Amino acid sequence: MASKKSLPISGTLTVMVIVVVLVPSAMLDETAVFRDTFMKKCVGYPEDKNTCKATLAIFEEAYVGKDKTAVTEESYNTLFDKTPFKHPCGKTMFWSGTYELASRFTQKRDNFYNVGDTLLGHVLTGMAWCGKAGSKETFTDNCADVFPNPVLSFWLKISVKFAQYACDDSYVMLDGEKDQPYYTGTVLDTHEVPNLQTNRLKSFTAILVVNKETGTKCNKESLKNLSNILKGKKINYACKEVTRSIKNCF
Template identity: 30%
Template sequence: MVRESRPCWTQKWRCLLLGLLLVLIVGAVAVLAAVALARGGRPPAELPQWKGRGSTAHLKEILLGRCFAYAGLLRPELRKDCLKIWNAFQNAFISKNPCNITEQDYQPLMALAAHPIPCNKTLLWSKTNELAHRYTKVRGDLLTLEDTLLGYMADGLMWCGSPSSPEMNYQSCPHWLECANNPNSVYWKMASRIFAEAACGVVHVMLNGSISQPFGNSSIFGSVEVHRLNPKRVHLMKVWVIHNLGVQSSDSCSKSSIKELKSILEGRNIGFSCEGDHRAVQLIQCVGNPEEPACRAC
């Protein structure tokens, strides 16, 4: 009888062990599920919707590529660490309220990317974006902000984050006028200030004579750059008021907005000169429009 009872007891122990193992497995799954939920298993918070376009796709790759191209090919003597520059760039806005960005957020980036600007080489512009950069590419004797590392890297890009996410917001970002302290406006105003403060000698500016007010106080040129020129380093501003080809031009140098610019500069002890349709700029316009009457003399 003893030999017949052993299989029965063995079967009972097996059932008991299997039941205990099942309880342990169920408990472990429950614990893991609870931990996962506590650590972020909840669905991510919905990102806010802004009026501007979202962060540029592949922003990291684009910005790093431009940095390597600028520091490695265009200006290899600068010896810039592009990986450090990228980290400083993203740290300025990632996981932060995109309407509460400050100059302090960008200060490490500006320090890493800054470099000297030669005297008499500064070209400022307002409402002449495309033409100003065509000029610097062809002539090569002047530099816009976009010809510096800070401008070259970020030109045409968009970026922002959200305090509820460690990632960039690719859906939407604050429009330039939607809130004053958004990542793009703070970046460009700060970079423009640094660019203007570094100017020395003669500073050139290209303005659009085909609009009613070539000089505007609300532009970055009017609100930031003009007031950040150092009178101890800059002695003259040469203003070029450029008209679109095929549009009847007027003496834009006598317009009230240009007179206002002259008054601001003279009040800061900076000399002023103005020229309408600077010939070298007009020749660049004529490259794409050779049949225009203004170009036929060429």
């Protein structure tokens, strides 16, 4: 039996063992936790387990063992080649400045799809990941503090692919209360609209979310820019105002 005097010593030893053994393994576990979250979200999408395992392996090839700035949009080429979109390409829903509303809308209306409704978009929403030259680990802190970085490069690449895939009649949900609902420099402007395909898309409709319908907000200058870009692509453009309830939308 341990004497009362020896107890503080064994207490100190226990603390040392916890510090020495548990801290490094917790650090290494960042990779395990990331993989576990990826797999859970992928299987829950739902997608079968083997496909999820293979997709995770291809995904990791894009950034593991590389410094953050070495991961560009091109780094994800193989991932997107091997993980083609499966959702119906019509009724694609883009958004800009309206994330919450557009996400809620496509969740309720399962015949509309935004990028977060695709397998990779669903799995990687809310996640961060990066690697380091010479390391096999995935890190999840401070991954997006440089340009380019693995997280931004992924979202830019998926946006390009998502826009190229859109067909038939597609939509963009915009904030009709802003001065410029179609805002220069957004991902919508730089990576999505330029990649809409003339031979795939019939129409592109701007849904302007407004506090109160006035019938005038579609005339805003920035929407004329959008309309002209689509005209140049020979894609029919339409615009309509809807209030936040979106009951009058479709």
